[in-house]
Amino acid sequence: MLIYVCSSSHGFGHAARDVAVLQALHQLRPDWQLVLSSQLNERVLMSLIGEAPIQIRPCRWDVGMVQADALGSDPDSTLLALEHLHQQLPDLVRAEAEWIRSCGRPALVLGDIPPAAAALAARLDAPLVWMSNFGWDDIYAPFGGAFLRHAEQARASYATGQLLLRCPFDLAMDWGCPEQQLGLVCGTARSLPPDLMEALTTLDQPLIQIGFGGLGLPLDGALLERWTSCHFVMAAPHALVGDRCPANLTLLPEGVRPLDVFPFCARHLGKPGFSTFAEAMAAGVGLHVVERRDFAEVRALLDGLVRHSHHRQLSREQLMQGDWELDRPLLPPSESPLDARGARSAAEALVMQLE
Template sequence: MLIYVCSSSHGFGHAARDAAVLQQLRRLRPDWRLVMSSQVSPGFLSLLLGDEHIEQRPCRWDVGMVQADALGSDPSATLIALAELDARLPQQVQAEASWIREQGRPVLILGDIPPAAAQLAEAVDAPLVWMSNFGWDEIYRPFGGAFELMAERALESYRCGQLLLRCPFDLAMDWGLPEQRLDLVCSSPRPLPIVLQQTLEALDQLIIQVGFGGMGLDLDPQLFAHWPDHHFLMACPPDPNTSARLAGIANLTLLPDGIRPLDAFPFCERHIGKPGFSTFSEALSLELGLHVVERRDFAEVSALMQGLIRHGHHRLLSRDQLTSGDWQLDRPLVPPEAEPLAADGALQAAEQLIQLGESLCN
């Protein structure tokens, strides 16, 4: 059996949850062939997957929204990128369909959530399963204008398929498909290198992780001095100049290459960042408090924030509070309104895919 995942290249969050599902599939069906198809860098995908037996295919299946920075979108650049993608997709679909047919195995396509996954499934006459908490139709429509056509095209694709695996923090996704609701979809932490673990365990300060996704956010290094009783962790920024500016801060540690932010969560008290599905899922699964900076131009955010308020300990920050250093780390977390969410979503998704996949082989 071949499971081929068309994973969104919009950001690292889609790749993180898709990797979690593939890890469960690998554990349950080690003889199945698993393929992650994404434009996310191979090195970072390898870090997420943590298994060299899960194959990678470097394909861009969607655009999502082009980001102006970690907290804002660029609609004009998004429309240009969508037009460029439309020009490339027919050749890519043809090439990947040919590759899939050459493997000589029954295949199931999992889409999270590029609409073009429907084209690939049709080209190879394969069943199609969607997994997400939103569709690009719901993100594009509020922008109006040319985005209306993009939204309708995406919705038409989403109505194709055999099953929707509905993640938490979800929008309507009224696609007319059978559905299975999932718990939080995330991986588990891996052990830290012993030296880093001992360093963190020896700290007498509260440890706070700061993260704004793959793009990062250029914070004034002086802001960390506002909180001398706290020690901060950050992924190493991609820009060497930014890394150099941060390297000399006494109460900040940059995580070395090969360490996912998730791996350091068990040592942290709180996390400061933007609204994001995978960050929320990983943090809530480990009962980590979240300080979340507002974002207003992405429809998914409302569902994420409603879910956080219901199920997670949190504080909400404005962007001005973030950039001024008013991070409220000395304030108690706001308790959730409801019970915590279970974190079995990756296993549940894998079991659904196995059930559907094995029905193809019988």
């Protein structure tokens, strides 16, 4: 059996949870061929994959939303990118279908959550499963205008799936598919290099991870020096403004994922994002979350934050001024923690769908 994942190139979070599911699937069915298809940088994908036998196919299946920066979207550029992508998709679907057939195995297409996965599954006459907490129809429709056509096309593609694996922090996704609810979908932390492990475990201050996704967000390094009672850790891209690295900052070396450091962190400062929320909540790390207003998923993420995580919410102005509230107690969740075995549950659902 071949599992082919059409993974959104919108950000790192989709690939992170897709790899977690494929890794869990490898434990259940080590003889299956596992393929991750994404336009993300291969170095990033290999860092996520680690030792798992997952093949990479460098394909762009969707646009998502073009980002102005880590906290804002660019709708005009998104529309132009969507039109360009639609001209390329027929050739991409044809080429990838031919490659999958050349592997000589029956296939299942898992989409997270490019609508074009439906065209690939149809060309292969293969089962189609979706996994996500939102669809691009949910994201595009609120923008109105020319986005409505793209939202309708996406919804029609989503309706052809045989199963929806529904992640937490979810939007409507009213596609008429049979559904299965998942817990937190995230990977597991790997061991740190010995020197980094020693540096982090001998700190006298609480460890705070800063992360704003693949784009990063420029921050004045002097703001970190205002919090001498804390030590910070950041992964690439290190978008710090200033001519020196603050003494209370450790930069993660290449190959070390933010996920690997969460077991040592007290809190995380960053933007709303599914994979960050899932990884932090699974590790019991408090979340300081900076507001974002132009992406429909954020409403569901912040609702989940309040219900299931110790947290504080910040404005963008507070972020840029260094008013990060790290000296204030975290607000407790209103409900119990979410189950952290979502990747395993998704893998088991795929096996049941096929067997």
